[in-house]
Amino acid sequence: MSVTAAQGFSAAGIAAGIKENGNPDLALVVNNGPRRAAAGVFTSNRVKAAPVLWSEQVLKGGEVSAVVLNSGGANACTGPQGFQDTHATAEKAAEVLQGHSAGEIAVASTGLIGILLPMDKLLPGIEKAAAALSEHGGEKAAIAIKTTDTVHKTAVAGGEGWTVGGMAKGAGMLAPGLATMLVVLTTDADIDAAGLDAALRDATRTTFDRVDSDGCMSTNDTVLLLASGASGIAPEQKEFAEAVRTVCDDLARQLIGDAEGASKDIRIEVVNAATEDDAVEVGRSIARNNLLKCAIHGEDPNWGRVLSAIGTTKAAFEPDALNVAINDVWVCRGGSVGEDRDLVDMRFREVRITADLAAGTESAVIWANDLTADYVHENSAYSS
Amino acid sequence: MSVTAAQGFSAAGIAAGIKENGNPDLALVVNNGPRRAAAGVFTSNRVKAAPVLWSEQVLKGGEVSAVVLNSGGANACTGPQGFQDTHATAEKAAEVLQGHSAGEIAVASTGLIGILLPMDKLLPGIEKAAAALSEHGGEKAAIAIKTTDTVHKTAVAGGEGWTVGGMAKGAGMLAPGLATMLVVLTTDADIDAAGLDAALRDATRTTFDRVDSDGCMSTNDTVLLLASGASGIAPEQKEFAEAVRTVCDDLARQLIGDAEGASKDIRIEVVNAATEDDAVEVGRSIARNNLLKCAIHGEDPNWGRVLSAIGTTKAAFEPDALNVAINDVWVCRGGSVGEDRDLVDMRFREVRITADLAAGTESAVIWANDLTADYVHENSAYSS
Known part of the structure; x- marks a missing residue:
């Protein structure tokens, strides 16, 4: 599993x-190798961490030979010194791994914002990690990038003779424009950088970008897809893209399932929207409504809060045509009282909200979490 | 105090x-009277409660002779029956008060969404209230509109021989496009509907509209300003508008001070923005960041979360030029580490965040609350 499920990769x-x-x-x-093609997608937060600024530049070359990832510090809002530290990290990895330039080394960091990394520990750590590299090191790599994650997250998919593997970390500051997370995907399929980029953008658009645990967008989100070509097999782009999407979807669901303090995973499906953008806007508005998130935590099928969230959007709909189901019970019909809310069974972790805009044929799914006292406790003491 | 501070009004x-x-x-x-001029501002939520739809129509006439307000039910998402109930409420008030038509009676409701009002209790209640009308009834009226409010909220201001009084309710679902609240302001100044409208819009734009306790916009927000002209004095528009703004600002601060479960009032001032819209957008983004709200609750001056919130906006700024102060300590300078965060004293209820965008000369203040376990508890059991 993880990043060493595909041939041609080692990890530690x-x-x-x-x-x-x-x-x-x-x-x-x-x-x-033999190939070192790569694609990357990064946070759309305009305040970007030093490793994001660095790795964006690296990815422009379309080749990545290694990725250094650290937890314990985001290296965000750390000024010129922070950027120099990322550069030094890449230089050190290039030196230790030999035969590579720093310009092919991507760097990703996660942890508290506004703290410089302890380079006196990080740089020797790169030597130690290089010495521990193994074709079975994927699990250990996935464990090392955890922050408040309670479990490490890996996934795998593929086709005849080729594989896509991946690892992810993320538990808080999970919101669109990429959830707060680091993800590395690997494949031994023989795909060039353009093919990787197309598959990755397509996959993240409907997986990680539709996870919205707490509405907070990170400064460090990074998703990388590296291809070694070691299988010697070049699958059809469509088949490959589907495998990448499967791995991304699997990891995205694991992120939601491990979100800080959450007791419910909320699947919000917006149907019959005029456009996909409308469906996503409405889904996000529902996902970010704190009052609804509290109600779901209390196992209260409070559909009025769903409607009040829909009402804040610019999507096409008529208020008196809206229908809402919670766990398949249509508690709101025609913008008003529908089936008996007491029929809704909310005992299980997964809660399904369906919002029918009655305005078209497009749809989208957004995944969110409930809002809990545990979330408050965990995040009111995070940096102290 | 309250709505009977001004001459020419009675309340119950x-x-x-x-x-x-x-x-x-x-x-x-x-x-x-003698005058019955009025102006109103309503929620910008597109899912509007029946009383909002009704009162918007009433206000188009520029005259309001009475307002009926109920707590215990929002009459939102209640379909045609809900609208008929509001209409019947206005008809009943017109009948009981005599000499008025239903078209001059504004109605406002607050409480749970999606429940029909018990008209068999509400209509007799109007008779009972009419019998209790008094020129000293303002406090009792303010008490009767409370929902989860722990205290009733009133304010007064004015000039030589004339007065502006008001009452407000609101504790949750407090967000822009008007906080979830009902507000009735009264004045005995001799001002026409156009003058009232100008003063009210100007006042709400920088007071109620800049309160964002929990990011959730209500279906029922209503702010009404009624003028009796009973003082016989017609103040300058500017002086009158300033008194209206003073009362709105006072009530808005009381709303934040009584927000559900909150332990901190957060004053977010965005300075040196390119435009006022930029300042408001950045202020709102900070106000709605759940992770920051948790940090403030934990008395943690976590400025990284302020920067990550600013980074999600479209406002004009350069990330490495941002400065942030918490309680006047500039913990972030030039987008990076500033003064020692241990210098920030956060023991008191009011917390001041100053975000300097270094991009212009405009500014705005948004008021918000922290996110607490009490908020979760209160809102996970609200309708059950």
Whole structure:
């Protein structure tokens, strides 16, 4: 599983001492070729962490030979020194791995914003990680990028003779424009950078970009897809893209399932929208409504809060034509009282909200979480 | 104080039995003239409660002789029956008060969405309220419109020989496009409907519209301003508008101070913005960031979350020119680490965040609250 499920990759996860508790905090993923094609998608937050600014430049070349990832510090809002630290990280990896330039090394960081990384620990950690590289190191790499994640997250898919594997971290600051997360996907399929880019953008648009746990967009979101070509097989673009989407969807669901303090995973499906954009706008508005999120936590099928959220959007709809189902019970019909709300069974973790805009034929699914006292507790003490 | 501080008004607040616990739930405010000019501002939520749809029509005439307000039910998302119920409420008030038509009676409701009002209790309640009308009834009216409010909210201002008084209710679903609230303002100044409208729109734009307790916009927000002209004094428009703004600002601050579950009032001032719209957009984005709201609750001066919120906006700024102060300590300078965060004292209820965009000369203030476990508890059990 993880990033070493595909041939041509080695990985490691070690404790460099960035985290004061001694937990693993540094991961290294190396593409051993023969191909080193890559694509990346990054946060749309305009305040971007140093490693995002660096890796965006690296990806412009369409080749990545290795990725260094650290938890324990986001290296965001750290000024020129932060950018120099990322550069030094890439230089160190290039030196240790030999035969590569820093310009082919992507860097990703996660953790608290506004703190400089302890480079005296991080740089020796890269040597330690390089020494631990293994074709079975994918799990350890996935463990080393955890922050408040309670479990590490991996997924795999593929076709005849080729594989797409991946790992992800993310538990808070999960919102569109990419959830707060680091994701590395690998494949041994023989695909060029353009093919990777098309598959990755298509996949993230309907998976990670439609996860909205808490409405907060990160400064560090990074999703990378690296191809080694080691299988020697060049699948059809469509088949390959579908495998990438499957892995992204699997990881996105794991992110929601492990979101900080959450007790419910909320699947919001907006149907019969005039446009897909309308469906996404309405879905996000519902996903971000704190009062609704509290109601779901209380297992209260409070459809009035769904309607009040829909009403704040610019989507095409008539208020008296809206229908809303919660766990398949149509509690709101024609913008007014529908079936008996007592019929809604909300005991299980997954809650399904269907919002019918009665305005067209387009649809979209957004995944969200409930809002809980545990979320408040976890995030009111995060940096102290 | 309240709506009877101005001459020419009588009011009452009684228990009609709409609330099952027997608390006051029906208020009546009557303009005894000689003038009956009025202006209103309503929620911009596209899903509007029946009383909002009704009162918007009433206000088009520029005259309001009375306002019926009920708590215990929002009469929102209640279909044609809900609208008929509002109409019947106005008809009943017109009948009981005599000499007025239903078309001059504004109606406002607050409480749970999606429940029909118990008209068998509400209509007799109007008779009871009419019998209790008094020139000293303003406090009782303010008490009768409370929902989860812990205190009733009134304010007064004015000039030489004339007065502006007001009452407000609102504790949750507090967000722009008008906070979830009902507000009735009265004045004995001799001002026509156009003058009232100008003063009210100007005042709400920078007071109620800049309160964002929990990002959730109501279906029922209503702010009415009624003028009796009973003082016989016609103040300058500017002086009158300033008094209206003072009362609105006072009530808006009371709303934030009594927001559900909140332990902090957060004053977010965005300075040096390119435009006022930019300042408001950035202020709202900060106000709605759940992670920051949790951090403030934990008395954690987590400026990284302020920057990540600013980064999601379209406002003009350069990330490396941003400065942020929390309680006057500039913890972020030039988009990076500033003064020592340990210097920030956050023990008091009011927390001041200053975001300097370094992009112009415009500014705006948004008021918000922290996110607490109490908010979750209160709102996960509201309708059950």
